[in-house]
Amino acid sequence: MIRPAQVRALFWLSAKLRLRGYTRSWQQTVGLVVLLVFLVPLAVAVGVSSWFAYTLLERPYAVELLFVVLFGLYVLWALLPLLQYTLNEGLDVTRLQTYPVTRAEQMVALVLVTLMDVSTLFIVGLFVAILVGWSANPIAIAFTFAALAFAYIHIVSLSQLVLATLMGLLRSRRYRDLSIILFAFFGAACSFSSQIISYLLRDSDLSGLINLPVVGYLRWTPPGMAAQAIVRANEGSYGEAALWLLALVALIPLVVALWAVVLDRGITTAEAGGATRGGRRAAATHVAAPIPAARPARARRTLIPAPVRAVAGKDLRYFWRDPQLKAMILSSLLILVFIFLPRLTAGPEAFRSSNGFLGSYLVYVAPLPAVFLALNLSLNAFGLERQAAQTLFLFPVRPLYVLLGKNLAVAFVATLALLVSTLGLAALSGKWEDAPVAFTVGIAGMLVTMGCGNITSILLPSRVRQMRTGENRISGENGCLRAILSGIALAVVWILLTPVAAAVALPLLLSHSELLPLTLVASVLYAALLHQVATRIIAPYMLRRAPEILEVVAREA
Amino acid sequence: MSQPTTPPAAAPNQFPQPPQTFLPPPDAAVAMYGLTRAFGQKVAVNGLNLAVRRGEFFGFLGPNGAGKSTTIKMLVGQLRPSAGVAYIGGVEVWKRPLEAKALMGVLPEQLNLYERLTGRELIEFAGRLYSLPRDESKRRAAALLQTLGLEQDANKLIVDYSVGMRKKVALAAALIHRPQVLFLDEPFEGIDPVSSRVIRDILRDLTRTGTTIFFSSHIMEVVERLCTRIGIISQGMLIAEGTLDELRARAGEANSTLEDVFLNLIGADKHEGALEWLE
Numbered sequence: 001m002i003r004p005a006q007v008r009a010l011f012w013l014s015a016k017l018r019l020r021g022y023t024r025s026w027q028q029t030v031g032l033v034v035l036l037v038f039l040v041p042l043a044v045a046v047g048v049s050s051w052f053a054y055t056l057l058e059r060p061y062a063v064e065l066l067f068v069v070l071f072g073l074y075v076l077w078a079l080l081p082l083l084q085y086t087l088n089e090g091l092d093v094t095r096l097q098t099y100p101v102t103r104a105e106q107m108v109a110l111v112l113v114t115l116m117d118v119s120t121l122f123i124v125g126l127f128v129a130i131l132v133g134w135s136a137n138p139i140a141i142a143f144t145f146a147a148l149a150f151a152y153i154h155i156v157s158l159s160q161l162v163l164a165t166l167m168g169l170l171r172s173r174r175y176r177d178l179s180i181i182l183f184a185f186f187g188a189a190c191s192f193s194s195q196i197i198s199y200l201l202r203d204s205d206l207s208g209l210i211n212l213p214v215v216g217y218l219r220w221t222p223p224g225m226a227a228q229a230i231v232r233a234n235e236g237s238y239g240e241a242a243l244w245l246l247a248l249v250a251l252i253p254l255v256v257a258l259w260a261v262v263l264d265r266g267i268t269t270a271e272a273g274g275a276t277r278g279g280r281r282a283a284a285t286h287v288a289a290p291i292p293a294a295r296p297a298r299a300r301r302t303l304i305p306a307p308v309r310a311v312a313g314k315d316l317r318y319f320w321r322d323p324q325l326k327a328m329i330l331s332s333l334l335i336l337v338f339i340f341l342p343r344l345t346a347g348p349e350a351f352r353s354s355n356g357f358l359g360s361y362l363v364y365v366a367p368l369p370a371v372f373l374a375l376n377l378s379l380n381a382f383g384l385e386r387q388a389a390q391t392l393f394l395f396p397v398r399p400l401y402v403l404l405g406k407n408l409a410v411a412f413v414a415t416l417a418l419l420v421s422t423l424g425l426a427a428l429s430g431k432w433e434d435a436p437v438a439f440t441v442g443i444a445g446m447l448v449t450m451g452c453g454n455i456t457s458i459l460l461p462s463r464v465r466q467m468r469t470g471e472n473r474i475s476g477e478n479g480c481l482r483a484i485l486s487g488i489a490l491a492v493v494w495i496l497l498t499p500v501a502a503a504v505a506l507p508l509l510l511s512h513s514e515l516l517p518l519t520l521v522a523s524v525l526y527a528a529l530l531h532q533v534a535t536r537i538i539a540p541y542m543l544r545r546a547p548e549i550l551e552v553v554a555r556e557a
Numbered sequence: 558m559s560q561p562t563t564p565p566a567a568a569p570n571q572f573p574q575p576p577q578t579f580l581p582p583p584d585a586a587v588a589m590y591g592l593t594r595a596f597g598q599k600v601a602v603n604g605l606n607l608a609v610r611r612g613e614f615f616g617f618l619g620p621n622g623a624g625k626s627t628t629i630k631m632l633v634g635q636l637r638p639s640a641g642v643a644y645i646g647g648v649e650v651w652k653r654p655l656e657a658k659a660l661m662g663v664l665p666e667q668l669n670l671y672e673r674l675t676g677r678e679l680i681e682f683a684g685r686l687y688s689l690p691r692d693e694s695k696r697r698a699a700a701l702l703q704t705l706g707l708e709q710d711a712n713k714l715i716v717d718y719s720v721g722m723r724k725k726v727a728l729a730a731a732l733i734h735r736p737q738v739l740f741l742d743e744p745f746e747g748i749d750p751v752s753s754r755v756i757r758d759i760l761r762d763l764t765r766t767g768t769t770i771f772f773s774s775h776i777m778e779v780v781e782r783l784c785t786r787i788g789i790i791s792q793g794m795l796i797a798e799g800t801l802d803e804l805r806a807r808a809g810e811a812n813s814t815l816e817d818v819f820l821n822l823i824g825a826d827k828h829e830g831a832l833e834w835l836e
Contacts, residue, residue, distance in 0.1 A: 310685035314671065314678075321673040321714065387669035391730075393635060394665075395686035396658035543654050547637040554669060 002104050010101065010109035018116060035118055043125030050126055054133030063231050066134070069126055070151055070223035077159040093160075094167075097267055103260035111156045123152065136234040143233030143241050150248045151226035157255040158222075164259055167266035177323035222251055304408070307397045311405025312412070319413055324464075325377075325384065329413060332373040336421055363425045363434035364504060367442030370418035374446045375493065377410045378453025379486075382553050383464040389554045399542035403457075403535050407450045418442040437504060440520045444500045444527035451531035452493045455538045458545055460485050461552045499526055581644040586611045586738050586769035587632065592641035594627050601627045603793040604641065609771060609786070611737075614764045616784030617773040620823055624793040625773045626666050629742050632771070633663045646737050659687065662731030666742035666773075668723050672716035676707050676726040679715060680733055687734035694733065701729035704759065706752055720747035728756065738769045745776055757783060781815040791823045 022029045050069060054062045093106050114120055127148045135141045218224035225248040233241035302309075319325050381403075382389050392402070418439060426435040503523035507515040542549075581588030585608040592605040602624040609615040619625045630636035632643050634654045643650040646660040671679055677698055684694025702711045705725040715723060724747055731739060739760075745753050760770055760783065774780050780787065781801065788798040797804055801818075805811055808821040 306685055306688070306691070310682055314674065314682050317678065318671070318673050387667075388671045390635060390665065390667070390669040391671060394633065394658065394663050395683065396655045396688075397686050398655065546654070547635060550635055 001102060002108055003102075006101050006105045007109050007112070010096070010106065011112050014109070014113040015116065032118065036121075039118060039121055043121045046122065047125030047129040051129035051133045054129065062133075063227075066130065066230065067218045067224060067227045069130070070227050071218050071221060073123055073126065074151075074155050074158060074221070074223040077155045078162045080159075093263065094267055103263070104256065107157065107160070107256050107259070110160060111153055114156050123155070127152070130230065134230050134234050136236070139238060140230075140233040140236075143238070143245065144230045147226040147229040147233075147245055147248065150245070150252065151223055153252055154222040154226075154248070154255065157252065157259060161255060161259045161262065164263040164266050167263075222248055222255075225251075305401055307401040308405040308408060311397070311402055312408035315406055315409035316412060319377075319409065328376050329373060332376050333369050333417055335369050335372060336424075361434075361508075362429045363422065363431050363438045364441070366422040366425045366435075366438040367418060367445050369421050370414040370442045371445040371449055371497070373414045373417050374410055374449040374453070375490075377413070378407070378450045379456045379489065379493070380460075380462055380464065381406045381453060381457040382461045382549050383457070385553065386464055387554045390550055393546050393550060398539075400536065400539040402542065403454045403539055406457075407454070407531075407535070410450060410453075411446060414446050415443070418446070437516060437520065440524060441500060441504050444503070444520075444523045445497055447524075447527035447531040448496050448500060449493060451527075451534035452489070452496060454531075454535045456486070456489045458538050458542050458549065460489055461549045462486060463553055463555065496530065499523060579642060581647060582608050583647075584610050585644065586613070586646055587615070587771055588644040589628075589632065590642050592628065592631060592643055593639045594624075594631055594636060595639045601793050602631070602638075602790075605790070605793075605795055607788060607795060607798065609769055611769055612764055612767045614760070614770045614783050614785045615772060616780040616787040617771060617790065618775075618777075618780060618787060618819055619773075619790035620825075623790045625790060626742055627793075628790070629663075629665075629740050629771070629773060633661060633665075633740055634658060659734075660737045661740060662734065662736035662738075663740045664724070664728050664731045664742060664744050665740075668727050670715050670723060670727055670730075673714055675712045675714055676718065676722070676729075677702060677711040679726055680729045683730035684733045689734060697733050698729070701732060704755065705729055706755070721749055721752065724748055725752060725756075732759070732763075736768065738771065739763065741770060741772045741774075743774055744772070745774060745779055777814065777816040777819060787815070789819060789822050797822050 022032060050065070053065050057065065093110070096106060130148060131141065131144055134144050219228050225244045229241045229244035229248065232238075232244060304312075319329060377384065382392075385392060422435050422438045422442065425438075426432045500523045503519040504516070507513050507519055579590050581590075587607070587609040589605050589607050592602060592607075593600065594602045605624075605628060617625055617628070627636060631638045632645065632650060634650050634657065637651070645657040648657040648660065650657045671682070674682060680698040680701060681691075681694045684697060685691065689697070702708050705728070707722060707725055707729070710718065710722060715726060718726065724744065728741075728744065741760075744756065748756065757779070760772075764770055764785075772780070772784060784801075786798070786800055787804060789796050789804070797807055799807070801815060804815075804818050804822070805813060808818045810817055810821060813821075
């Protein structure tokens with residue numbers, strides 16, 4: 001049973017939430033406008049080019065293209081939720097569980113509200129092209145329209161079915177962690193894969209792949225049935241077209257029923273947030289024991305004070321365990337892929353060649369990943385703490401120790417990256433003599449970056465949102481002024497890094513490499529001095545600015 | 558011990574400043590004078606004067622939005638007051654924040670913990686930042702985990718904890734250095750009855766040994782059972798303060814429950830008739 005009033009109420013809910021999202025957040029509105037600016041031309045271009053293809057291609061190829069387009073949309077819409085990219089944000093059916101709304105009503109509402117999704121523009125572009133490209137006569141147009149409408153219902157239903165089936169998995173913390181990292185690297189992985197595939201297939205014959213008859217394989221799938229109905233109607237076989245259309249319609253209640261069953265099972269057996277593997281948790285039955293009084297502690301004297309080690313240890317654990325930070329660290333290291341990959345596909349000899357952009361100076365790019373890493377992790381150190389900064393600021397720790405602890409953790413990770421990139425590039429290019437120079441410059445660069453980062457973290461903190469579904473960006477909602485100031489700060493960091501770069505560049509450019517030991521020592525001294533002066537001057541401001549820092553970085557979403 | 562004063566409401570930009578000579582009472586663990594916080598035109602906390610003696614279990618009550626959490630945030634150094642001063646153990650919070658923080662333990666209402674640490678790691682981390690030696694931190698963390706029934710889940714990440722478990726681990730982190738003053742903002746929300754009992758026992762023991770507890774809660778029965786003195790805040794102003802008997806006397810309701818006294822003092826209206834369609 002489908003009651004129009006219930007469907008209208010669900011549609012209103014979705015529209016209201018969507019509209020409120022835009023009216024309460026100008027950033028979201030700007031994001032929508034930017035998205036539309038890119039997506040509308042893209043949808044139009046895809047639509048126009050596919051229409052051209054339907055019109056200009058020979059019949060068998062046009063038919064195959066139609067099948068591929070409809071099936072591609074079907075699969076794409078089913079797969080995107082797996083990357084935590086929710087296509088229909090407006091209506092979360094799991095929240096409607098307590099209300100007397102049938103699954104059929106929910107599905108109708110879901111299909112309708114997806115029409116408001118920006119991503120649907122892409123489908124609309126392709127569907128309009130099909131409607132125009134497959135319009136032999138008015139009856140064929142009617143068949144095409146009906147087939148596309150039913151295909152759309154199937155696309156939304158399958159997407160919801162996949163979501164419902166994988167509800168447990170998608171809600172699990174480990175999957176969410178993994179998907180954040182995967183999504184952050186989606187673009188890079190595509191580029192990497194395409195280069196590898198093109199490298200592997202460059203000598204293969206692909207003509208067989210092009211001539212593969214997809215119609216035979218896909219005709220029994222819902223989008224295939226829609227395509228068959230369209231093709232047959234355009235050929236004038238209306239009876240056969242009607243049969244395909246009937247089969248397509250008949251499958252809809254089946255898919256919806258399956259979705260309803262899977263959803264109900266998923267909701268009623270959904271894992272609780274704090275469920276434990278070890279079965280029933282032992283209750284706290286112990287008698288309250290008094291908290292032991294502090295023993296007169298004779299602290300061991302160590303080179304690194306205990307709070308510095310504690311903060312560094314905590315940060316290192318976070319770098320490893322927090323998917324958002326891990327994605328950030330890995331993306332800083334992506335520059336290595338861009339250095340290695342073109343040469344890898346060109347063959348190993350390319351590394352030893354002295355031609356090309358970097359030529360014989362290849363090893364000197366080794367510090368870049370480490371410096372980028374230090375930049376990413378240092379410039380907004382308290383922002384990266386997110387809401388947990390409130391906990392950090394409750395402890396009576398000297399600000400200098402907090403900054404040094406954070407620097408220690410960053411230095412550890414960045415030095416590892418520096419070591420790997422330096423040794424890797426030295427080994428590949430065979431220029432081992434450049435490795436100590438690159439390593440020293442990298443250390444100096446990291447020190448400068450961290451010193452500057454300590455200042456910007458305190459004076460210019462910005463909010464880093466907890467990454468949610470379908471996002472591949474880390475920051476946001478900090479306002480124009482803050483973005484401009486951060487840009488200026490970044491420019492200042494690069495200016496302050498110039499002497500470090502000059503310590504290598506000048507002796508090499510002036511062909512006085514015997515000066516390198518001197519300039520390198522000078523650059524390390526400069527960097528260490530800058531780091532210490534910057535850190536010690538700014539540290540006392542951390543306590544004074546604690547409420548302002550917290551207001552920016554730890555405010556609730 | 559302090560007079561429940563209600564200073565005149567001030568315009569947001571003209572808050573009365575405390576006298577230069579103001580000193581907290583010598584036996585006060587928590588003291589504030591003229592503590593005020595405004596957000597734009599809205600004055601969330603308006604000239605709060607209050608002192609809590611050492612070893613007292615002080616209940617801080619008020620309806621939603623009354624200014625309880627804002628007050629606690631100002632006392633623990635997380636929100637800068639628009640005016641006024643706050644002392645913890647005789648140390649002025651906003652002038653000597655490190656010393657003040659070393660004396661206190663805080664269980665905030667919003668638990669923004671390090672979710673990617675395990676329960677054990679968080680408690681030990683807190684111990685290290687409170688300057689406890691590593692071994693002592695480990696020993697105390699183990700004792701707290703055992704007492705609070707978190708032993709089995711000690712090595713799980715906090716992100717996988719339930720609300721109650723998070724609350725308990727946050728409480729353990731606040732207790733590890735045996736604070737002189739403990740700020741608890743809604744500590745029993747989401748806690749099961751067994752753990753609730755254990756926590757109540759721990760808190761009672763702490764007050765017996767001189768720890769002061771500044772406790773904010775909506776659960777009147779708990780406040781009634783635990784607190785030795787109660788302050789009631791409404792619309793940012795302290796409207797009443799004293800022992801339960803003193804509050805009863807003030808409300809003119811002898812033998813009534815704290816809930817009745819509270820509702821009477823804050824002037825909660827009953828909306829009779831409006832929901833007649835429910836009958």
